[in-house]
Amino acid sequence: MLKVRIPATSGNLGPGFDTIGMAFRLYNYITFEVLAEGLEIEVSGEGAEEISRGEDNIVYQAAKKVFDKVNYHPSGLRIKLENNIPIARGMGSSASIIGGGMLLANEISGAYLSKDEIFKMAVEMEGHPDNIAPAIFGGMTISVVGIDRVDCLKIEPPKELHGIFAIPDFQLSTMTARKVIPVMIDRSDAVFNISRSSLMVGALMNGDLNLFGKMMEDRLHQPYRMSLIPGMQDVFNQAKERGALSVAISGAGPTLIAFVTGDGTEVAEAMVKAFKKHGISAKTLDLYPDVQGAVLVKTD
Numbered sequence: 001m002l003k004v005r006i007p008a009t010s011g012n013l014g015p016g017f018d019t020i021g022m023a024f025r026l027y028n029y030i031t032f033e034v035l036a037e038g039l040e041i042e043v044s045g046e047g048a049e050e051i052s053r054g055e056d057n058i059v060y061q062a063a064k065k066v067f068d069k070v071n072y073h074p075s076g077l078r079i080k081l082e083n084n085i086p087i088a089r090g091m092g093s094s095a096s097i098i099g100g101g102m103l104l105a106n107e108i109s110g111a112y113l114s115k116d117e118i119f120k121m122a123v124e125m126e127g128h129p130d131n132i133a134p135a136i137f138g139g140m141t142i143s144v145v146g147i148d149r150v151d152c153l154k155i156e157p158p159k160e161l162h163g164i165f166a167i168p169d170f171q172l173s174t175m176t177a178r179k180v181i182p183v184m185i186d187r188s189d190a191v192f193n194i195s196r197s198s199l200m201v202g203a204l205m206n207g208d209l210n211l212f213g214k215m216m217e218d219r220l221h222q223p224y225r226m227s228l229i230p231g232m233q234d235v236f237n238q239a240k241e242r243g244a245l246s247v248a249i250s251g252a253g254p255t256l257i258a259f260v261t262g263d264g265t266e267v268a269e270a271m272v273k274a275f276k277k278h279g280i281s282a283k284t285l286d287l288y289p290d291v292q293g294a295v296l297v298k299t300d
């Protein structure tokens with residue numbers, strides 16, 4: 001029996017669309033046990049009732065890609081998913097179960113693939129690397145998808161930085177949130193984002209959190225997604241007024257993340273209140289970055 005713990009993630013971080021992401025200390029746990037026959041899937045926690053127990057289950061689909069690649073075919077498999085990351089909220093739930101499922105499948109079949117090879121396969125399945133990279137490696141990651149390789153750099157964020165996640169009580173599929181983004185963009189918008197995402201990374205590496213926060217503006221996806229997240233601009237304004245370093249859509253949304261140092265209670269309350277003004281109820285989580293990524297844990 002093998003068990004993996006894999007963190008929630010926030011993709012994009014404003015200007016780093018499909019490129020930058022960060023892992024946070026909220027975890028899904030997945031357990032694999034080889035059986036004599038059949039496929040048994042147990043799910044508990046967030047969205048348990050929505051998750052398929054059949055062969056189309058994403059954990060199983062991810063595992064199967066690895067089994068097929070290394071030519072290992074378990075006689076039967078029990079998959080247990082303890083789901084703590086909200087589903088379809090922009091907190092990397094699918095990246096965590098794809099990455100976790102692939103890592104476990106690799107371990108159970110003899111660990112023929114490296115973590116980098118698993119990373120590449122997981123990126124192919126998810127379609128973008130900004131959640132997969134921090135889910136597997138932890139920290140803040142910057143990833144580049146090439147023709148036959150994926151490169152990734154991991155940076156450990158300063159210890160005092162944490163994120164207030166305002167999680168609205170509605171789901172938004174990544175597919176829907178990608179459809180509203182134009183295919184062609186203006187050169188000035190490209191420069192706007194390249195300059196900010198580059199300086200954002202440099203600022204974090206230098207530990208300059210104020211500069212890091214100032215750079216978290218975006219023109220490639222957030223303005224277009226605003227119509228899908230009622231109250232977004234108000235939540236942004238309120239969080240900043242209460243001292244947040246920066247605010248961004250977490251991944252494809254609808255969750256919004258405000259970065260803070262010190263006590264984030266006021267920021268959290270202001271975000272919930274601003275959502276409420278627009279008829280949206282939201283809960284908050286105050287999470288510190290995870291720097292370990294996916295790790296195998298002891299089974300009980």
Ligand code: HSE
Binds near residue numbers: 174221251
């Ligand atoms: N980079 C992706 C997007 C993240 O913004 O669509 C999806 O989780």
